[in-house]
Amino acid sequence: MIYDVYTLAAKDGAWIQVQLAIQPGYRFQWSGRKDRRSQEWPQRLHAAFRGQGWKWPARRITAMARPAEGPALGHEADLALAVGVLRGSGQWGAWPEGRGLLVGQLDLHGAVHPVPTTAPKEASAAEFAWGCVPWELKHRHFSGEAHIVGVSHLLEVEGYLRTGQAPKELPKTLRPLDWGPLPPLRLSADLTAQLEVAAAGGHPVFWMGPPGTGKTQLARALWRMNQRLGMDGPLIEPVPPKGNRIPIERWIQDAAQGHLFMDEVGEWPLKALESVRKPLEMGATPFTYSAASNPCPCGFLGHPKRRCACPVSRVEAYQRRFSAPWLDRFHLVGHVLSDPEDEMVPWEAMYFRIRQARERQKERKVGLNAYLVDDALWKTVSVSTKAWADVRNWQERKGMGERSVQAVLKVARTVADLEGLQWVQPRHIRQAVVWHWSSQGFTSKSDPWDPEDSWST
Incomplete structure (x- = not known):
C-alpha cells in the first residue's frame, strides 16, 4: 500500500x-x-x-x-x-x-x-x-x-x-x-505508572526497597520532572537526623516550589519521625515531597535474591515505627526492586501525558489534585456512583479515616486526568487503593480486595 x-x-x-x-x-x-x-x-x-x-x-x-x-x-x-x-x-x-x-x-x-x-x-x-x-x-x-x-x-x-x-x-x-537529560532508569510498569501519577498530581510518595535499588534516583527524577512543569525550586535532601528535634519548617521553606526528599526515614529517631506530620500537611508554600526507607534494619526483607538477616522481633519493631497517621501523609507507597527485565522509563512520552493532565487541573482553577481540600476536593473529584460505593466499601472493611479516603480520591482523580476523563471510574479507585499504604506490606504487594468481594467494573 x-x-x-x-x-x-x-x-x-x-x-x-x-x-x-x-x-x-x-x-x-x-x-x-x-x-x-x-x-x-x-x-x-x-x-x-x-x-x-x-x-x-x-x-x-x-x-x-x-x-x-x-x-x-x-x-x-x-x-x-x-x-x-x-x-x-x-x-x-x-x-x-x-x-x-x-x-x-x-x-x-x-x-x-x-x-x-x-x-x-x-x-x-x-x-x-x-x-x-x-x-x-x-x-x-x-x-x-x-x-x-x-x-x-x-x-x-x-x-x-x-x-x-x-x-x-x-x-x-x-x-x-x-530539557536537560533525565536519568536513565529501569522500573517496573507499576512503579513507572506510580511515578507518572505522582508527578501529574503533585502527590507525596513513600518508597520502600533494599539499598541500591534507585530510591534516591526516583526522588531526583521526580524533582527534575517537576522543574520542567514549572516548579523550578531546589531539591532539598536533608541529612538523616540523629536527635529528636529537626528543622522541618526550615526544610519546607527551603523546598518552596521544589522538592523535599527525606531519605532513610526508618533510621530516624521516633520523635523526629513523628514531628514531620503536621508541618508536611500544613506547609504554607507549594512544594512536593517524598520519603524512602529500607524495609528492615538490614534492608533485604522481601528481596527476591538476598536473604534477610534480621530477627523477626527486630523486623516487627522496625515496621511499627511507621504509624498510620504518619503514613497518611503519603498518597502513594511504592516498592522499589531491581529486576533486569524492567524497561527503561520513556521520559518524553510520560512528560506529555503529565503535561496534559496538569493542563486539565489548571483549567479547573483549584490547583494540583494533591492540594485539594474541603469544598474544592468534593467539587473536583466527580466520582461515579459505583466508584463512590467502592470507596465506602473499602473504608468500612479497612477501618480507614477520612484522610485516607481523601488521599485515595485525589490519586484516583489524577489517574482519571491522565486518561482524559471527567468522571472518576471504579478502576481508578481500585488503582488508588492498591497504591495506598494500607494495601502495601513491606515485603509484598498484597491485593487489598478479598476474592469473595463483589466488585463493580
Whole structure:
C-alpha cells in the first residue's frame, strides 16, 4: 500500500508530495530531491521513535518525492517521513481523511524543531485537509489556517491525528526542546505508572526497597520532572537526623516550589519521625515531597535474591515505627526492586501525558489534585456512583479515616486526568487503593480486595 504525505521544501517553498511504500525486506531508499543526508534518516528516526515506545520497522521502505526536480529535501521532511513510516507500519492507527501537511525537523528526543523555510509558493494551504507544523512556522506562514496546527513534539502529532484535538502552545520554558537529560532508569510498569501519577498530581510518595535499588534516583527524577512543569525550586535532601528535634519548617521553606526528599526515614529517631506530620500537611508554600526507607534494619526483607538477616522481633519493631497517621501523609507507597527485565522509563512520552493532565487541573482553577481540600476536593473529584460505593466499601472493611479516603480520591482523580476523563471510574479507585499504604506490606504487594468481594467494573 502507498501512503502519501506532503511537506514544504525549505529552499524553494514548493509543496512536496512524499510517497511511501513499506514492503517485506530491510532497506531504505529515497528518490527525488535526494540529499546526501537521506541515508541518516532510519538511524535518527529510530532514536526518536524509541523514546516514545515505537521503532523503525524492519521492512523495506521506499520513499519518493514529487516533483522530483528541484533543491534537495533536508530536515524539513523529518516529520513527514516519520509519520508516514509510523502509519504505514501499523504503529499508528489513526489517519484523517484528505491530504496532510507535515513539516519539521525531529531531534533524538522526538521534539519538533522549526527549519528555516521560504514562504510557500501558493498563497494558502487550503488544498490540505489537515497539517502539523512547528509553532514558529505556524505563526509565520499559517496563522490564518485553523486546520494547520502547531506542534512541539511527535507525541502531540500522534494525539492530534488520533483525537482531532489541537495541542496548546506551551511557553518555551516548558517545551522539551530545552530539557536537560533525565536519568536513565529501569522500573517496573507499576512503579513507572506510580511515578507518572505522582508527578501529574503533585502527590507525596513513600518508597520502600533494599539499598541500591534507585530510591534516591526516583526522588531526583521526580524533582527534575517537576522543574520542567514549572516548579523550578531546589531539591532539598536533608541529612538523616540523629536527635529528636529537626528543622522541618526550615526544610519546607527551603523546598518552596521544589522538592523535599527525606531519605532513610526508618533510621530516624521516633520523635523526629513523628514531628514531620503536621508541618508536611500544613506547609504554607507549594512544594512536593517524598520519603524512602529500607524495609528492615538490614534492608533485604522481601528481596527476591538476598536473604534477610534480621530477627523477626527486630523486623516487627522496625515496621511499627511507621504509624498510620504518619503514613497518611503519603498518597502513594511504592516498592522499589531491581529486576533486569524492567524497561527503561520513556521520559518524553510520560512528560506529555503529565503535561496534559496538569493542563486539565489548571483549567479547573483549584490547583494540583494533591492540594485539594474541603469544598474544592468534593467539587473536583466527580466520582461515579459505583466508584463512590467502592470507596465506602473499602473504608468500612479497612477501618480507614477520612484522610485516607481523601488521599485515595485525589490519586484516583489524577489517574482519571491522565486518561482524559471527567468522571472518576471504579478502576481508578481500585488503582488508588492498591497504591495506598494500607494495601502495601513491606515485603509484598498484597491485593487489598478479598476474592469473595463483589466488585463493580
